[in-house]
Amino acid sequence: MNRRIVLGCAMFLFTATPFFAQDTSSVVDAIVKEVNENSNLEALGHELMDDIGPRLVGTPQMQQAHDWAVKKFNAWGISAENQEYGTWKAWERGITHVDMVYPRVQSLSATQLAWSPSTSKKGVTAELVTLPSVKNEEEFKKWLPSVKGKFVMIARNEATGRPDDNWKEYATPASFEKMKQERTEQIQAWNENMKNMGHNKRSLIEALENAGAAGIVDSYWSKGFGVNKIFGAGTKKIPTVDIELEHYGMLYRMVEHGDKPQLNIVARSKDLGVAPTYNTVAEIKGSEKPEEYVILSAHFDSWDGGTGATDNGTGVMVMMEAMRVLKKLNPNPKRTIIAGLWGSEEQGLNGSSAFAEDHPEIVNNIQAVFNQDNGTGRVVRINGQGFLHSYDFLSRWLSAVPNDIRKEIETTFPGRPSSGGSDHSSFVTRGAPAFMLSSLSWDYWNYTWHTNRDTYDKIVFDDVRSNAILVAIMAYMASEDEQSVSKEKIVLPIDQNTGKPQEWPTPRTAERKGGM
Template identity: 65%
Template sequence: MKKLYILFGFAIGLIALQGQAQNSQEVIDAIVKEANDNSQLERLAHEMLDVIGPRLVGTPQMKQAHDWAVGTFQSWGVDAKNERWGEWRGWERGITHIDMLEPRVQSLQGMQLAWNPSTGSKGVKAEVVVMPNKILDSMGFQKWLPTVKGKLVMVSMKQPTGRPDYNWEEFATEESFEKMKSDRDEQTKQWRQNIRNTGYNSRTIIAALEEAGAAGIISCNWSRGFGVNKIFSARTKAIPTVDVELEDYTMLYRLAEYGNKPVVKIVAESKELGRVPTFNTIAELKGTEKPDEYIVLSAHFDSWDGATGATDNGTGSLVMMEAMRLLKKFYPNPKRTIIVGLWGSEEQGLNGSRSFVEDHPEVVDGLQALFNQDNGTGRVVRISGGGFLNSYDYISRWLYPVPQDIKTHIETDFPGLPGGGGSDYASFLAKGAPAFNLSALNWSYWNYTWHTNRDTYDKIVFDDVRSNAILTAILAYMASEDPEKSSREKIVLPINPRTGEQRTWPTPRSPQRDGMKD
């Protein structure tokens, strides 16, 4: 009789496990079907990127994006709020016109940099000059410096070619390609030494030129691709700084070098808005059984504003929003609490996520897993265990039910090494919490869309983004349902081959909460 009771209990348990597995598969199948048949990604991308646009910290567009995200989550029945973590310099971009007036008339392709001082509608008109190409020492530079008064000064090297290396590699002879690279390397070395000889570096020299009376600064931060430049922030206090695309920049440079005395007019309008609050958008599905344990879906919401921030990190934000929509629809009562964190001011140093880590130790302490996506529009192709000894056990369990057409592209690295701070998962990882980056195929990300003037909606590969949303939703579901708590046991880190010293676990860093100090 005792054996019968044991067998009966075992049978009941087996039936329960089978039923649980069946229910899990039904949820996963429903998530996959909804994501493929009724994706909201295109509509969300249009509203975020085309209507709101770039999301530079401190701008009205950033706050508009936060409010839009909260409203969108709430329309799905998901609790959401904007959580203030600091203040920043408020600024709003206006129009930019850059026109060459002499020796002929031509409108130039370029834009003002972020937080650029406004020229007003009248603009600034002046002759363009280049830096001397043979500065021997700081005394010689100081003698030349007064000549910039009333001039627009070009502060970037004249690139020897506007063709990316892959174009040379395809069409040039091997000898020609190698010669070009050698000449460019030597020119770059000489340019950098020339700047060092001034007594300044490429950043501090801007203040010296402004103090000497320059009318404005013209730069070219070429990103080694056709028509693509990286757009960051201005370092001037009262005069305009514009970035001009390589094709026009090198033309201006040659005109100035040959003595043709080009004259350019810059109209770069903007508004200073004083101190403005900064936020993270936090959406939440409260856990029913283990509400004090958390799954966090992580992406930074802010961008630079050379374009609309489509792949850095509009796509990551879209993945997390769509994953939460899917979870709310088919898993509305999760066992553990599921949070979406759309972080502010990642671009200035992970400030939003670092603030959340400081302000919410209970989430860090109760973290079951964080999944972060940040490097472009491509499908996820790599997941690392982040230096957690037993990460293989639980991540493999969570990956198991992911559809094969998604999973087949993913390489795993267990136990891996902890990330050093390139994206928001590192804010949690530094606290020893299990935070994992979903690394994506780059689609020429580093040259063509990362922080550039070409990071726009048309660069999104929606098939890949849709796969990432499915992957993220299933990982979150499986991590929530897992009866076991994820282990935080760390590996003994190996020797760094560059230094010969043992690697150390990343340490937490405090955020910059006051952007007016920049």
């Protein structure tokens, strides 16, 4: 049975003293004071997001970020290194400039997608076309040669550019419901047409490129004003760009009305061959139990539509700040404390999976992993991840956290094990107690997750400071605990499809030769 508990003062009438060799209050007070009065968070955020920028795996900027982090840790007296675990397609983003040049001139809000092939300096000028409505695959094949030398729009035209909450606030209920119905019908028609063409998005792009298209024009709206999600290109020789909804919709209407708009696309990039991929790993060596580990976990890489501020620059900042504070205030912890800044999480938890594969001696002796990865907000949820006695030790550690931080956190014990989503899963699936510190939304999913708006100005530093205090205290409590945690797992319920007990999720295998 899961117990759902909102943590507050009244929940912690017990004392943590029997489990610790020293009084914790002075250290906890010092942690709070250090983060509040001498924070490095703003400087870390500026250097990482503004100066280095997005951290796409395989790019020079990703390498720059790894090297920067090692220097930062070393400057704080913390040993750190970049641990190579594989290779990835090496690529560097250059200038993107997309202009409508006919029937009138207008510069458009657009960017090339990651790993897009480059154009020449002059770019490519061509007419823009939309996908046809077809009855079957044969009809689509007959249309396909017509794309030669043209840019092809591969996203549907959205029914509205207003978020649903904006409609709900201002529209009449009838108008709101009418819009949602029209949108549903539009999506259904689009999906049916894709089925009739005989393609999914990946195979469609390949077919268009093979048919001689001049380039691919996409638009992945994130359901917020001015926000698109930016992922990777699927082309090998021709450019792929994403155009923001407002301009994409305009172009779509122009094509449908027979205006035959033309674009000039300049999408400069460099194919750099192959680059090594790394995890940045920092360590404060334990003094009494150096072969037991507390890990502070955050992924270092990002997509590159914005600068990766909330996914996952804020998580990186929290873990680095916590390490700085712990080294300053508790330089000789009982257990070894590691900060893992993982590479290529965005392509499937590759960095943390590789670390877990390469270091079973660490995974088998983990006291706790604390992972943060879903935005700038203060931590509001912790799940026991299916470890039967997680309530006992997590509640003990949380009891030391100041009430103004702790009272916001809802916990679920013993919870269910995570099979993916973020880097804690790389450890949970291997039987190690690892916990996601889930954050308050701040409209993360629509406005900053993998979008062109994930930038420094979206960071809420009050919440990030709260998280740094939480992580530093939790790491301190876990490292100094007289007890090693129980790794006993719950018995998972019956799978309704098979009639058999569900099994603990299996680990992912790290991709060590990616993007090629």
